[in-house]
Amino acid sequence: xxxxxxxxxLDHELPMIIMRSTNLSFxxxxxxxxxFIYIESGSLMVGVxxxxxxxxxxEMVICSSNDIHYFESTGTDSQVIVLIFKPEMVSKNxxxxxxxxxxxxxxxxxxxxxxxxxxxxxxxxxxxEEARPGYPMFIKAYLLELCGMLYRHLPTLSIxxxxxxxxENKRLRMQxxxxxxxxxxxxxxxxxxISKHFEMDPSYFCRTFKKSIGVNFKTYLNSIRVLSAxxxxxxxxxxxxxxxxxxGFGSIRTFNxxxxxxxxxxxxxxxxxxxxxxxxxxxx
Numbered sequence: 363x364x365x366x367x368x369x370x371x372l373d374h375e376l377p378m379i380i381m382r383s384t385n386l387s388f389x390x391x392x393x394x395x396x397x398f399i400y401i402e403s404g405s406l407m408v409g410v411x412x413x414x415x416x417x418x419x420x421e422m423v424i425c426s427s428n429d430i431h432y433f434e435s436t437g438t439d440s441q442v443i444v445l446i447f448k449p450e451m452v453s454k455n456x457x458x459x460x461x462x463x464x465x466x467x468x469x470x471x472x473x474x475x476x477x478x479x480x481x482x483x484x485x486x487x488x489x490x491e492e493a494r495p496g497y498p499m500f501i502k503a504y505l506l507e508l509c510g511m512l513y514r515h516l517p518t519l520s521i522x523x524x525x526x527x528x529x530e531n532k533r534l535r536m537q538x539x540x541x542x543x544x545x546x547x548x549x550x551x552x553x554x555x556i557s558k559h560f561e562m563d564p565s566y567f568c569r570t571f572k573k574s575i576g577v578n579f580k581t582y583l584n585s586i587r588v589l590s591a592x593x594x595x596x597x598x599x600x601x602x603x604x605x606x607x608x609x610g611f612g613s614i615r616t617f618n619x620x621x622x623x624x625x626x627x628x629x630x631x632x633x634x635x636x637x638x639x640x641x642x643x644x645x646x
């Protein structure tokens with residue numbers, strides 16, 4: 363159940379996807395693929411590593427390989443274009459960029475030299491949908507032009523060994539923490555247990571986690587437990603009580619409360635929407 367390291371199953375010949383999304387919300391995760399977001403309308407809260415910003419129409423964000431990032435819908439209708447592609451489409455390396463860093467992942471709307479990016483995204487969407495002869499070559503050409511614009515016009519930082527090592531170590535530590543949560547969310551996990559495992563001061567761990575992930579540890583842990591429970595409710599005939607315990611909740615009462623806070627309904631309502639679920643397993 364790789365919630366944190368997202369493993370995209372992309373086409374071998376054209377390893378990319380592009381899609382429109384409304385009111386995008388997604389928990390903190392990371393992957394080797396590059397992810398580019400363009401805000402068409404509305405607003406979206408975006409976190410990348412330890413940076414966080416509310417983006418509005420016309421603004422963009424570039425998530426480089428293995429950046430930890432997350433998205434939070436602001437409650438108002440928003441429309442975004444999401445472009446995800448493997449680094450080898452623009453570089454011989456397994457990550458991009460590899461020999462420099464962007465000074466910041468966020469791109470403000472008032473950048474005339476970057477205005478053509480919107481039309482490049484529309485062109486990629488059109489080529490993908492129409493799939494006319496030669497469309498993979500056109501998509502790759504548009505993608506290279508987009509990345510070239512970012513490299514030419516965005517502020518970048520030269521990679522120095524010391525600063526890069528410090529930056530990568532912080533990111534690697536947080537990736538390790540996310541993986542640890544993934545592997546142990548079903549147990550009686552706490553900030554104290556994680557802090558001890560990674561030899562960190564508990565208060566420092568809590569501050570660092572919230573700064574990197576955008577929410578506090580307890581909220582994040584509950585969201586992972588609810589995501590797991592939601593999947594089990596739709597794919598398993600196990601009782602709701604058993605699912606609650608399997609996902610790390612200490613009681614059905616706590617499970618019902620947290621599930622409703624995050625999903626807007628109680629677990630039995632979700633279970634009832636799946637016809638395969640035995641009626642006798644639904645709590646009265």
